[in-house]
Structures are given as C-alpha cells and as structure tokens.
Amino acid sequence: MTEHPAQLRTEISDSWDRCATTGVSIDLPAAPVTLDDGALRQRRGTHPLRGVRPLVEDVLGQAVRDCGAVLALGDADGHLLWVSGASVALRRAERIGFVAGGNWNERVAGTNAPGTALRLDTPVLVRGREHYVDAVRAWSCAATPIHDPVTASVLGVLDVTGGRQVAVPQTLAMVRAAARMAEAELARLAPARGPGDRAAEFGMDIGGRAAPGRDGHAPDGSTLNGLALNRLGPDGLDTDALRLDALGRTEALLSRATGRSVRLGQRHSEILVVLATHPGGLTGTELADLVYPHPVSPATVRAEVNRLRALLGPEVLESRPYRLRAPLGGDWCTVRSLLTVGDVDGAVRAYRGRLLPRSTSPAVEALADDLEWSLRTAVLDSGRVELMAAWTRTAAGGDDLEMWTAQLHRLPAGSPRRPLAAGQVARLDRELGATTPIRRR
Template identity: 50%
Template structure:
C-alpha cells in the first residue's frame, strides 16, 4: 500500500511508466477506445467470449455481494465485460470504468488490470496506489488469462471495489477463476480437435505425457495436421493419466482405485474424478470398461526406459528430468517412480563412468546418494579435481547420516 514511507517498488515503477507516457494525475476519465458500434463485434470475436459466462457464474455474485465489479479486458486493456450491482456500476462511471474504456497503464495510469497486462502476473492495487487521483477511492485485484495452446496473453480478469476486496482472499479467488477459464478454453480446444469425423477422414490421436520432475503433468494432444494442444492437469488427473499410460490394455475401476488411493475410498470419489477428466479430454480420448487412453501414447519416462533398454545410459540420464510426479502419494505412482529411479541409478553405477555418476550426484535427487558418491570417488582418476569434492561429500554424509567412516582409497 501507499504510505508515508512511499510506494511499493512495482507501483512506483508503474507510476513512472504512466507519467512518461503522458498520463496526468488529475485526469478524471479513462478514454473509450471501443465505442458502442464496435464493442459488440469485438466482444463476440474475442476468445474470452467463450468463458465469460463461466467467470460471471463463478465470481459475479461474489462481486455483487461485496459491492464490487467483475471486469474482463482484452490484451490491449480494453474492458469488454463488466458485471456488478447497478449501484456499483453507476459509481464507476465517473472514472471511466465502463465497457469499451481502455485501462492500459500508459493510457489510464497505474491500475491492477493495466499492471497485470504489463507484467503478465497477478497484481493488487490499493486506493492511493492508483496514479490518477479520481481512482484513489477504489481498490482492484487482477490476473492475466492465457491461451492454453499458444500461451499468448488473451486479457485480464479483475475485481474492482472498495475496502471489502482489499483482503488477500480476493486475489486468490481471482487467480482461481482465471485458471478455471484457462482450463475451460483448453477443454473446448481439445474437444474441437478430437470430435468425431467421418471414418475416411478421422485423424489419429497422439498423446505425449510429461511427468518427470513435475507435480502436474503436461499432456499434449496431436490430431493429424492440426496444431497440438497442451494441457496442464491437476495433481489427481496427472496420476490417473500416468497410470493409464502405463496400462495399454486399460484398468478396471477397482484396479485404478488400488493404484490411486493410499486408503480405501468410495467408488463415487473415483467416478467423479474420471467424469471431470473425461469432461476435459472427451469420450474419444478417455474410454471406459476398462478405463484406457485411446491414442498413440508417448511419455518422457517411457523414453528414459527405452534408452536404458538400448544401453544408452548417458542418453537416459540426460532425458531424466527428475522423479516421476515427486509429490504424488498414490501407491501405483510411487511404485513406478521407485522402479524407474532404481533402474537408472543401477545403470549409472554399472556403467563405471565417473562423469555419469557426477551428473547424478549434482542433481537434486542424487546429492545425498552415499553409494553413488562412493562409486564416483573410486572411479575418478587420482589427479581429478573432483576427487577431493567427492571425499568431502562422503564425510558430510557420514556425519549427517551416520553411515560409518569410509576408507577413501582407489580399488
């Protein structure tokens, strides 16, 4: 907040950009850059038109309840939709916070929608932090919305109001709603690409799954010559897709539940998760009885295993970006994670190549691997500058883990 001690750094930088662009602090209105005769067509053609009803449903009533305004802008800062009580909308008219107005910070001065566009990140601006005096009785919280396929900036979701929205929870709600909108855009794009086509023209579906070193899987779906669509899955959906990708023949509901949940859970819980996942992927990609992915599957962890099978330990280590869904506690995922890590680790040890061992011990998952440090030490040339480092790491681990004093010598 702006206080007698000064502005926050990012706000001060925005003030400088606003002043440098010629914005005057005593300017009352934000300008209209989309007059009524072009606003409607511009809104209908904009990608966010597909998700505004969702945003209004999720946040609209909350905005009205706290006497605030829900606003959605395009990538140029032009307000395309406003939602709020009649009284709050009337109070916003004198400062030009109306549909068709432009709130780019170089046009309207420092404000949350404009800064969110400029910085491409979530921003909250509180009262006196606004550059224009007429806006300083308002507060706002905004976050960008991106195209899930191209990652291009589509626009901004904003809540503008009074004291009631200055709590941290407002920013959390705005971010959550924006992520829901992006997920809906991804689902819409994916379903349009996987919708049934005439048999003679139906394109094969290829799916690439990336789960190494990630808490949330990236799923890329390709259909023929169309541009691929990449979706970031929720942690639970990440686990389900990983398990199905490892079971080409599919899994029954009971089998999937055993692999997915640490403790017994109701069938309805799993069915609800699968229903949500099918809503995202579509029936053409996620089949049932048994549950399976109907596509040509490739995956980053399968690529590691393929290289190991071919004897390419260096290539497998290079492709290994970390443990499989490291934050997952699903039993099936944990078993796959441990199997892959053990296979790769054993291959590195068996290679007797100190450079591969060094790559392992420099990683986040291998830095405390006593056995690997020991093997690395023993296979390093006596003149290697890495040998004292390996010896020091062994002594550190001996102190921390109580492994027992090693005898550091060449075999």
C-alpha cells in the same frame, strides 16, 4: 516526475515510474472509452474469452454483487469487454471510465490492477492510493491475466474492482482461482489436436484422451501431470521421466522413472516449479522476477540455473530462453487437475500441505495461494462434513473460522465431533472476530 507516496510496494513504485515516463496525467478524470458500440460488439464476438464469460459470472458474479463491487473481463490490450456487478457500483464506475469499451492499459490509465497485471503478466492487487491517477484512488482492484492453455500467450484479464473490502489478499486469490478455472474451460473447449501438439497446461482432454481418475491417471494408464499427458516430448524424451513432489515440503523431491530421487535445495525447487508452469520458457530477467523476492544480477540467475542443469542434464533444461525440454510432473499439478474435473475427495487426499511452504518466490507463493484457495473453496462448496474436517486438520485449516462454522452447522446434534467444532468456533471468535473473507457462492 510524480512524487511517490510513502512506502509504495516495489511493483507499484515501478509502475508509477513507467506512467510518469509515458506521460500519463495524474489528473486524468477518467479512462478513455476507445471502443465504440460497433467495435465493442465485433471484439466481443470474436474474442476467445466469450466462451468462458458465463463460467466467470457463475463463479464470481454473486460474490462481487454482494460486496458492492464490479467484475470485468478485458482483452490483452487492456480494453474492458464485459463489465457487470452491483448497480450502484456500476454507476460509480462509469464516472472513471470503468465501462465496457474503456481502455485500462497502464500506458493510458496509469497504475491499475487490470492494466498493470497485463503489463507484468502476473496477478496484481492495487489498493486505493496506490493508483497513479487521482480520480481512481477511492477504488481498490485485484486482477490476473488469463492465458491460452496451449500457447501460454495472454488472452486477456479478469478483474474485481470495488472499495476497501476488495483490498485483501483473499480477493486476489479468489480472482486467480477463477482465472485458472477459465483456462481449464478454454482447454476443454479447444478443438482436438494431433499427437504432436502440446496438451493443455491443466491436463484437460485436448488430445482426445480420457479424463483422469482419482489417482491422477487416465483410464488408459497415461499419467496426468498437469502440464501434458504421457507421450514423447522433444527429441524423444520420456515426459514421465521426471516428477517433482513439493507439497508440504520445504525442499522438493525430484524423482526419475528409473527410481532414482534427489532432494533439491529451496532455490532449485522454486526454479523448477516456475519453469514447469511456464512451458514457453523465460528470459533471465523474467525468471529472476518470478523466483527471487528482491532484485538480483543476471549472473546470479545463470549460476543457479547452471548448477541445476548440471544436476538434471542439458537435455532436460536449456537456456535462451530458460525452459524445460519436457513437461515435468508435479504433485501440485495432480491436485489442480483433480479439482478441474470435480474430484474434491481425490484432491483433498492428494494435498499434502502448502506448496513449498517456506518459499519466498513471488510466483511460487502466488501458485500456493491459488491452489490452497481453490481447494478450500471446493471443500466449502461441497457441503460435506468429512471433507471440512479433513481441511481443518491441515496447517491452513486449523484456524479457518468459516470452515469450522460450516462444519458445526452441518454436524448432527449427537455427533461426538460437535464439542470440538463448537470449541474451535468459540476460540476463533475470541481471537479473530467474526469477519470472514469474501468467497464465491
């Protein structure tokens, strides 16, 4: 078995073990190109992601080219269908088989962001020497799966691959945000469904309802909770009966339509957030991997879920798989829905802080990063000083050099806010330096 380099992260170490078990050669010169031109054209022409590729290019394309990297969209089997980016980077990527038609499934190409993200169904950042195959270790990559917003099945993967500048958490957050936008666009493009079908996770108008207003309600009064519109769920349960407020709270507040509310412990808060974002349900192992920062026994998961079921009732939370029998509304879903329809003002007002800020759950932390980055990007792109000022008053924005700088550049010469902005820019320049993360334009 190939020897692990020192201090590999658990998800990377586990991937190396899988690669060794399946016989991937560490000396593989390049990933194989398994789709010829004809097969590639056919797969591109029928793949659902073809409809969102222009959006992905618009969101990430220029930023990727500016940093000398490569952008890829692949299918659920790990085949790269579209690859674009800086010309020099594209020529280098050809040498390792990172081209349209190349197969980057983990079982074929070893540990890599697109392949491992598909294997784990979670966002993955792979830095340099964390790659299993020697030929790929000059690269770093960040990837996340893209899901069907109706069935929650994996459609494919979005990846950014480049040099050291890619190997930062901000890149993965940016990729996740672009993937969520792609899923929202897939929901918008989906054909209308009957009232018995599940609405899209992102609150889009799949069932023919109107888009939400600034308060998160559609014009007809139905609540847009980010998972489904107001309707009867399985067995006649009212889908608006439960709401979870978790932004800026270390322990979420669960409210019922009757007006009763209860404050949940941190672990129960994390479990509910994770289940709300996986409407198809999760096995005990999957739930443990998403909620706990370290390995736990199945008995631990069962005990926590049983306690939570006793609080909610068996008609709300079921097992085999663990899932909510009715969609759960959440304040973080409202922010995401408002961003989806372009209401940045409403999203800023609704954002009360980071999602479960003390959470140690990998899934919750990723969701919190995604939401925070999406909102920050929308505020920057708006060019509006009042929204930038609101962002710098949040816990995440107080030390945001790029936001303070953008605000300073847009404030008129006589504005009373200029001295504050100039002072914050000077302070952060001293403390942090002038380097800012990659961001889309």
